[in-house]
Amino acid sequence: MAIESDVLVVGGGLAGLTGALSAAREGADVRLVSYKQSTLRQASGLVDVLGYTPDGDGPLTDPFAAIQSLPDSHPYRTVGVETVRDALSLFDEAVPTYEGGHTDANALLPTHGGTVKPTARYPAGASAGLASDDRDTLLVGVEEMVDFDAPHVAAHLGAAGVPFDVRGETIRFPGDLRADAKVTRYAKLLDTNGEVAVRGRKVPARDALAQRVNPLLEGEARVGFPAILGDDEPGAIRAALGEKLGVDVFEVPMGPPSLPGLRLEDALFDALDAAGVSIETGNPVVDVDGDDRVERVFVEKNGARIPNSADQYVLATGGFVGKGIESDREGVSEPVFDCHVPHAEDRYDWFETELFGDHAFARYGVATDDDLRPLDASERPEFDNLRAAGSVLGGYDFAAEKSGSGVSIATGYAAGQRAAQEAR
Amino acid sequence: MSDAESPDTDFDPVAPNTGEDFEPVDVFPDSDDFDLRPGADSCYKCATCDTNCPVAAVDDDFPGPKFQGPEQWRLKQTDDDYTVDDSVMDCSNCMRCDNACPSGVPLSQMHNTARGEYVSEQMDKLSVEYVRNRILANYRTSAFFASKVPRLANFAMNFGPARWVMEKTLGVTSERDFPEFARQTFREWWAERGGQATSRENAKAARNRRGLPEDADKKVAYFHGCYSNYNTTEVGKAMVRLYEAFGYEVVAPEQKCSGTPMFANGMLDDARRHAEVNVSSMSDLVERGYDAIASCTSCSMALRQEYPELFDIDGIEKVAANTFEAVEYLRIHEDLREEVREAEVDGDLAEEFAYHAPCHSRNQGLDRQAVELFRDLDGVGVEDVGDSCSGISGTYGWKEEKYEKSMQIGEEMFEHMEDADGETGMTECPTCAMQMEHGSGYEIRHPLELLEAALVE
Structure with a gap:
């Protein structure tokens, strides 16, 4: 069998x-x-x-x-x-x-390297960040996340000729996570809105993050973060941050490992x-039976x-x-x-x-x-x-x-x- | 012109310098460890393993599997004074990183060897933590004595003042209820029922019913593990009846703990002692044409993967290659899907189940087996409660200092159980079952019990 x-x-x-x-x-x-x-x-x-x-x-x-x-x-x-x-x-x-999907035309998305990339489909979380949108933009980096240097990314985007002013600021993520915290750690903290210590007080993570960013705003209409805003609840997290900051919030897609x-x-x-598909992951197909037709393959455990x-x-x-x-x-x-x-x-x-x-x-x-x-x-x-x-x-x-x-x-x-x- | 074309040395390649002066250099002197170098070299730092680590997602002090595995291994090779980081004890040994790695780095093998080294060389053997871990890891020993006096044990183990003392002196959390011990162990039931001889008769009768040749080569050796023997004996009984109904003769060979809780606590010497007994008895049977079957996914994981990765025992590779999870084996050798499609369940198992896939089933590629198989079964619903870890990871969630983290990891599963239609849980792993019950109050069943209800009259 x-x-x-x-x-x-x-x-x-x-x-x-x-x-x-x-x-x-x-x-x-x-x-x-x-x-x-x-x-x-x-x-x-x-x-x-x-x-x-x-x-x-x-x-x-x-x-x-x-x-x-x-x-x-x-x-x-x-x-x-x-x-x-x-x-x-x-x-x-x-x-x-x-x-x-509403148009045949490519969208232009800012990348974490500060370039602009033509792409056909993008996650809802990136949509407020389109480079064709002329609203001024603040990019917020996290000190510990060296993959996303916000001032550097902003300078690159400016040099690429985007039709808006863009600045970059770097914050310490509230809660003093370890220097090499995993993207899933940030995501989990924001998903569960877990409490973090800020100056001796316990504050929900989403509030604490908004409080860090608020004083940095200089009238920009939108704020971009590296893509760490939740694994299960990204929409709710963006909405909550947007409401507290009075701006549109978006994520800039990142390199691996990638939450988007x-x-x-x-x-x-x-x-x-x-759709009723059976799925098995974790084991390789190592061998094949058959000449003109594949009769069966062998998965090895x-x-x-x-x-x-x-x-x-x-x-x-x-x-x-x-x-x-x-x-x-x-x-x-x-x-x-x-x-x-x-x-x-x-x-x-x-x-x-x-x-x-x-x-x-x-x-x-x-x-x-x-x-x-x-x-x-x-x-x-x-x-x-x-x-x-x-x-x-x-x-x-x-x-x-x-x-x-x-x-x-x-x-x-x-x-x-x-x-x-x-x-x- | 290249140097090769204008030699200016007296080196003569015609006379290779492999004379008596040549002394081979032993790079890792006096080491009989497995060589982890190829695995460490395969890591290209994508950090996918880190995104799978349930501990790193909740614990700010845990540096994640990429550090615990290839990075720490490299530090050990290059610095003689380097000692294993004590954070290795915070790894719960869920082994999800293995399944994640696109490069096939043997992460859990690296964690197990590093943890073993930490415990044997750096941990104070008189410390409360060591004593506590050793007791937890040797669950089989405690269960063996408890099973002699199950009523007394059930009372004593959940007696409040005693548990308070256990937490204060040993660091075993008093938040959890100890599992109940069965009045009759699986092995006592098996012996009373007539052991292998009875199984042979039952299998023969089933083969006749199914129109199979009476001497069909259908025989399996059951690795029931400690939990099916001392606690959830109904799982072991379901396995036996189900396999017999398909015409398999079952034997229940001599066996000890699979070693899972010992690996997780770095007690590799204890694990090896038990593994030697298990491999020896399974190996004899495998040579005689039996396949090894386990109903606990951590037991099958240990026999299949951890044994050959950690120990060099005669026959171990062959046992590993012939070990299967109980439902998986029937899927391969029987038309299980069709039989399930034609079956119907009524009675007390006609339920909506909230199913959780244990991490160790995930690593064997079995995480979707139960939901997919029972899709077509009339009278029941089986709903997957998501891909998060349950958080207990065997002995991990029993430790007083890890209890809160364990519950934080399990939070997502508890929420999904709450959202699911049914109020009965299902999983293959005994400790995941403890966690599910602890967080939801649901009764937890094993897929084998449901299969028995569907297919055995």
Whole structure:
């Protein structure tokens, strides 16, 4: 026997979660297995579709209009622009706390590095911070959080030419937390509105934070904090701070570990749960049975091999960072299904000498047919019933284009939907 | 031109210098510890583990798993005078960091070894804390004596003045109620019922009913653990009846504590003594084709992961690879989903359950098993009360100085239990069950009990 389903999705990032959700919405019995927790908690929580062309032109105003001009090998061209739109509709419905779906145009969001990033969807908590909004802005950093130096970020944004005045101030977070307190510590304190000691008095954390910021305001209409404002109750915390300060409050997305990423992960897992998907995280897929078709895969737990079988499979294990694509001195490979990964034979051709050069490795990943099935070296499908989605795909450079989340959502959606249709 | 093309030394690569003068350098002299170097090197500081740590989220003094694991390990290698930071004793050993790490760093193994070193080399063996921890860690010993006089023990252990004295002298919180001891232990019941011979007969009868060959190779060795033996014996009985109904012959081999509370308190010598007995008896059976089954997720966790990570005992790898959680095993080998779909529950278990996934089930990838399996079961509802830790973490929440933190961690779970439809709880872990009951007043059941009610007539 084996643990059975119609569709088995391997990988728990944005592509895997979207794939599982779209397959389940098509009526399939879906199971998702992920080696470890979702990598979404390392993501900013912003959902980019396309910020720049592969030639570096941008920021783009309309990502959908630019898709037609992408090279044929790009995953967006494989699935087509209408699928990208349908996939985003599924995302918008599954994650109602996100904004940006009212327009095709990219929004411009300030980052914790002080740059301005074109993105298609963003959490509600970031919406008062849009760089296209001309209201003056105060950024508030926390002394212990060296990832967000507010005066520095403000200076950068000013230099980037944002249409408003922006200042940065640094405070000590009330309660004298340890110098390397985790983002979850700040979030928990604000979620529960726990009491902190301020000059010998016990004050609820949200009040204490507002009291620290209040005297720093110089008539700004909005205040931005690093993204630490709660895990479970971010909306309530922003509203409470906004009321006490008389301004709009927003969060600036941060690097890993990221609360907006964590909240997005929670929202998507809730949507999967509601759609009846089975989920297992914590153990890797280590082996595959089958020749033309994948018959079953083995999930390993400390030496025990647990067979999982399905009619259709989706590979969504990520790229180099997510370890869905691996490389060594000999070559580049896809470790789970051992799919072919096209790459230059001489490893000195994988990269350019300039750090920010147009590296070939950034576009390495599996190549697919129109049905998203990975192709072997002779361009035939590796398996009839295996489709790939997300960063395991080749043909695009998500970091340079700012297209990572969009490609994951669009190809995950398409792979999941087709797998479910085929499984009938 | 490179140096390689214009050698200006008399080094001759044709004659390698591996002569008698060569003395290999032992980097870690006299150490029979596991080499944690590859794990430490795999950490790229993403801090995802820290976002999973329930203690770091409530305790300002706790530096988190990234420090306790790879960072502290590195400090130990580079500084001979470095002593293990005493904050390692504030880690509750929930092991959530293991499941979090995208790089496969063996965080809990690092915590366990550091804690073991701290306790054996730095902790005062005459201190109240050491004595208290040793007593808590050796729950099996206390339970063994208590089970001889269960009525007296049940009275004495919750007798107010005695508990006040225990808190003041030993630091065992008086806020909690001690679990009740069963009048008859699981093993006494098992022996009275006829042991393995009876199980074999029952399994045969079930195979006949199911149209399976009478000699089908279906046999499991049950690791009941201390709690099912001394306290919640109904869980052990449910396991036996359920497995027999599927045609499995059950044996209940000689066993000691899994070691879970000992790992958490850094008592690695105690844990090893118990592990040697467990591995020896399980190993014999595994060699004869039995699989090891546990109903407590911390017990299965210990056999599967902590044993091979911490001890070098003959047969340990094979036992680990053949150990399963009780419901998981049936999901793999039987069409459990279909049987549950066709079943119905009435009577006193036809309830809405507020289910909490123990951290140690999470680490085995089993945190969603119960909710997903019982989705299709008529007559009951099982609602997940969220992914927070219950906060008790075995002996952690029993310590007077940790009690408040334990309740703070559990707060989210208590709230979700309150919001859930039912007023009965469900979990696989005996100490999570204590915490759930303590915070909500609900009665707590085990998924095996519900499966028995659904599938065994």
